[in-house]
Amino acid sequence: MEDLSFVPELPSGPLDVYRNNASFNWKRLKLALEGDFDLLKLKYKIWRTLEKDPLFAHSPITLPVEEQKRITQLQLKKINEYKFIPKEMFNASYSKRTRTIMTINEAVQSLNPSVSVKMAIGIYLFSNALLSLGTERHLKFYEATIKHREILASFSLTEIAHGSDARLMRTTATYDPSTREFVVHTPDFEAAKCWVGNLGRTCTHTLLFAQLITPDGTNHGLHGFVVPIRKPDTLETYPGLIVGDMGEKIGVNGIDNGFIMFNQYRIPRENLLNRTADVTEDGTYESSFSEPSRILGAALENLSAGRIGIMQESCHSLSSAVTIAVRYAATRTQFGERDRETPLIEYELHQWRLFGYVSAAIVFRLYIDLFAHTYLNIVEKSNAGHRVDNLSEAVSEIHAMVSSSKPLLTWTTLRAAQQCREACGGHGYLKCANLGDIRSNHEPTVTYEGDNNVLSQQAGNWLLRQYEAAIAGKPVDSPLGTVAFLKDLRTIKDRTFTCKTTKELKDPQFIISTYKWLLCWMLKYTHEKNEANLSQGLTKVQARTKSQVYRWKTLTKVYAEYITLVFCLDNIDKKERELQPMMLKLFCLYGLWSLDENLVELYQGGFAKGEECARLVRDSVLELCGEVKNEIVSVADALAPTDFVLNSVLAKSDGKLYQNLQKAFFSHPGVFERTPWWRDVVPASKL
Numbered sequence: 001m002e003d004l005s006f007v008p009e010l011p012s013g014p015l016d017v018y019r020n021n022a023s024f025n026w027k028r029l030k031l032a033l034e035g036d037f038d039l040l041k042l043k044y045k046i047w048r049t050l051e052k053d054p055l056f057a058h059s060p061i062t063l064p065v066e067e068q069k070r071i072t073q074l075q076l077k078k079i080n081e082y083k084f085i086p087k088e089m090f091n092a093s094y095s096k097r098t099r100t101i102m103t104i105n106e107a108v109q110s111l112n113p114s115v116s117v118k119m120a121i122g123i124y125l126f127s128n129a130l131l132s133l134g135t136e137r138h139l140k141f142y143e144a145t146i147k148h149r150e151i152l153a154s155f156s157l158t159e160i161a162h163g164s165d166a167r168l169m170r171t172t173a174t175y176d177p178s179t180r181e182f183v184v185h186t187p188d189f190e191a192a193k194c195w196v197g198n199l200g201r202t203c204t205h206t207l208l209f210a211q212l213i214t215p216d217g218t219n220h221g222l223h224g225f226v227v228p229i230r231k232p233d234t235l236e237t238y239p240g241l242i243v244g245d246m247g248e249k250i251g252v253n254g255i256d257n258g259f260i261m262f263n264q265y266r267i268p269r270e271n272l273l274n275r276t277a278d279v280t281e282d283g284t285y286e287s288s289f290s291e292p293s294r295i296l297g298a299a300l301e302n303l304s305a306g307r308i309g310i311m312q313e314s315c316h317s318l319s320s321a322v323t324i325a326v327r328y329a330a331t332r333t334q335f336g337e338r339d340r341e342t343p344l345i346e347y348e349l350h351q352w353r354l355f356g357y358v359s360a361a362i363v364f365r366l367y368i369d370l371f372a373h374t375y376l377n378i379v380e381k382s383n384a385g386h387r388v389d390n391l392s393e394a395v396s397e398i399h400a401m402v403s404s405s406k407p408l409l410t411w412t413t414l415r416a417a418q419q420c421r422e423a424c425g426g427h428g429y430l431k432c433a434n435l436g437d438i439r440s441n442h443e444p445t446v447t448y449e450g451d452n453n454v455l456s457q458q459a460g461n462w463l464l465r466q467y468e469a470a471i472a473g474k475p476v477d478s479p480l481g482t483v484a485f486l487k488d489l490r491t492i493k494d495r496t497f498t499c500k501t502t503k504e505l506k507d508p509q510f511i512i513s514t515y516k517w518l519l520c521w522m523l524k525y526t527h528e529k530n531e532a533n534l535s536q537g538l539t540k541v542q543a544r545t546k547s548q549v550y551r552w553k554t555l556t557k558v559y560a561e562y563i564t565l566v567f568c569l570d571n572i573d574k575k576e577r578e579l580q581p582m583m584l585k586l587f588c589l590y591g592l593w594s595l596d597e598n599l600v601e602l603y604q605g606g607f608a609k610g611e612e613c614a615r616l617v618r619d620s621v622l623e624l625c626g627e628v629k630n631e632i633v634s635v636a637d638a639l640a641p642t643d644f645v646l647n648s649v650l651a652k653s654d655g656k657l658y659q660n661l662q663k664a665f666f667s668h669p670g671v672f673e674r675t676p677w678w679r680d681v682v683p684a685s686k687l
């Protein structure tokens with residue numbers, strides 16, 4: 001068995017009451033959730049190193065925005081200097097290297113999300129894009145970014161007037177054969193690129209998406225270009241650019257989001273990322289795709305890795321939020337007898353509010369662990385030129401999975417952060433509880449790299465295509481197997497709810513088979529509405545738009561819940577036997593807690609009749625809450641980062657809530673000083 005002594009022991013204290021009742025070893029669960037011993041070790045090494053470095057010390061007050069940006073950039077520089085990526089990783093397989101980078105990102109994100117976003121966009125998203133969209137002539141940019149850290153990049157797609165609909169962006173890159181350059185231009189302020197992370201103050205280059213126009217005036221659609229923005233040694237912007245910082249945001253203020261307008265700005269022809277399309281020296285356009293939208297699709301497919309990163313980071317924010325609320329609930333007492341008050345965690349209402357989110361944290365982490373592995377293995381094989389069966393079908397299925405599960409994970413985390421804040425009462429509202437920062441720093445993930453509502457529409461497109469194939473008796477294109485069950489559509493749709501006891505519901509097979517029914521019904525319900533719209537003469541886009549609410553949107557949410565459960569269950573099967581009973585309980589809790597939200601559809605579609613189904617689902621949720629109550633503090637210990645990283649006065653692992661609060665109150669800067677503005681407020685006669 002692996003030696004986990006690098007994970008510090010937990011100090012003894014008030015939380016022992018619950019810790020002593022757990023049926024499993026929390027360190028083993030921690031390792032199981034990480035999925036890899038070396039990566040867990042690396043995470044702890046990073047946290048230990050950064051804890052010792054004063055640059056990473058937490059500020060008890062919110063710093064001015066500009067200072068947050070300065071410190072974030074300095075922290076990024078320092079992290080580069082620490083060289084957390086082991087040397088041998090540069091020659092390791094793509095999958096291993098990427099997993100290592102993802103782990104570093106997760107470790108840093110738990111501490112300061114702004115740094116990890118900066119790093120993810122500025123180094124990894126850019127270098128990945130160079131590999132997947134560029135060719136040999138872009139390797140110099142790759143080396144300068146990943147090896148020498150001379151380039152800090154940004155990703156310029158969004159414009160002032162267009163975000164979600166990328167096709168209508170208006171920044172142009174017109175080829176000039178006389179100088180063999182592209183001339184990049186912004187026609188007006190509405191076409192200015194905006195929201196671009198790292199652009200406001202720091203990046204040296206941007207990966208720009210602009211409409212490529214050849215000398216004959218033909219517009220070939222959006223293409224990616226490497227565009228220099230600032231001199232690396234002075235950070236002065238180059239002439240021909242109007243670049244600015246977007247100012248204060250409601251979170252992640254360490255990131256310098258910026259806007260930019262190009263004034264006939266020239267870049268070399270070679271800066272076009274030309275893997276899928278190129279322009280010859282004389283200005284002829286050559287492409288391996290006939291459709292411009294497919295080129296954009298191929299370019300944006302590159303975002304999948306970024307979205308997987310967002311999901312991993314969400315899992316960490318969710319883990320931190322529930323850890324804080326669970327430790328607080330176990331140490332905070334209210335009501336009961338004067339000398340024997342009741343800990344909040346004993347109240348069923350409190351359990352119901354929190355434990356669903358704790359189980360979500362476990363299910364999501366096991367889902368994303370296995371899904372990231374699957375994804376990286378496919379990319380690795382394909383990059384190495386090995387045959388991947390049904391590659392393009394796999395890419396479409398992965399896109400559907402990412403497009404539905406990024407919304408599910410990020411929205412659940414956002415709801416959890418708010419619930420956890422409320423579950424810690426007034427103290428949860430303190431900055432030093434850290435729940436406010438977790439919530440506001442996490443919040444933009446529901447918008448960036450694809451607004452959740454828009455993104456999930458794309459998953460719906462794929463799902464309906466598979467359903468249409470299934471009802472036509474054709475095979476579905478599901479190499480990853482997420483909708484392979486559609487071949488049994490006819491038998492699944494006839495199922496009904498027949499359970500009589502909660503025991504029958506607290507069974508993974510019940511949950512999975514109910515989800516299969518739900519998906520089949522949601523597909524039918526959505527498809528029929530879409531067809532009815534089409535038969536009334538609406539265009540495809542209009543028909544889709546008119547079948548979003550209650551249908552398409554619910555369908556993609558249900559699909560996301562289903563795939564997270566299926567992948568999680570597969571992953572539980574690979575874990576240590578001793579951990580499995582508790583993991584399965586949490587699996588069932590998440591599954592039934594989610595089914596509770598879908599009761600309307602279960603009744604509407606005829607799966608359930610009478611009061612029994614709703615009552616049994618809800619009774620099962622409450623029973624499971626009671627059954628995991630004694631485990632939940634140790635589950636939180638497994639989910640938690642170190643105290644330094646968690647940074648919450650309410651949730652130190654020693655459980656000494658009131659001593660820690662007193663220390664925080666008494667050491668707050670200026671806490672006992674007479675206010676410096678006292679003269680301004682006392683009556684003049686008293687002065």
Ligand SMILES: Cc1cc2nc3c(=O)[nH]c(=O)nc-3n(C[C@H](O)[C@H](O)[C@H](O)COP(=O)(O)OP(=O)(O)OC[C@H]3O[C@@H](n4cnc5c(N)ncnc54)[C@H](O)[C@@H]3O)c2cc1C
Nearest residue numbers: 155156157158162163164195196197444448449451453454
């Ligand atoms: C912190 C932060 C960092 C960012 N970083 C970057 C970056 O580095 N680079 C970059 O290029 N961009 C970045 N963005 C921009 C981000 O990607 C966009 O905000 C996002 O794509 C949404 O586009 P939008 O803001 O134009 O919203 P809109 O497209 O205007 O959407 C507004 C609302 O309308 C809804 N909506 C839109 N279309 C439809 C439809 N067809 N049906 C129903 N509802 C619809 C959406 O769901 C959304 O709720 C960042 C944003 C934030 C907040």
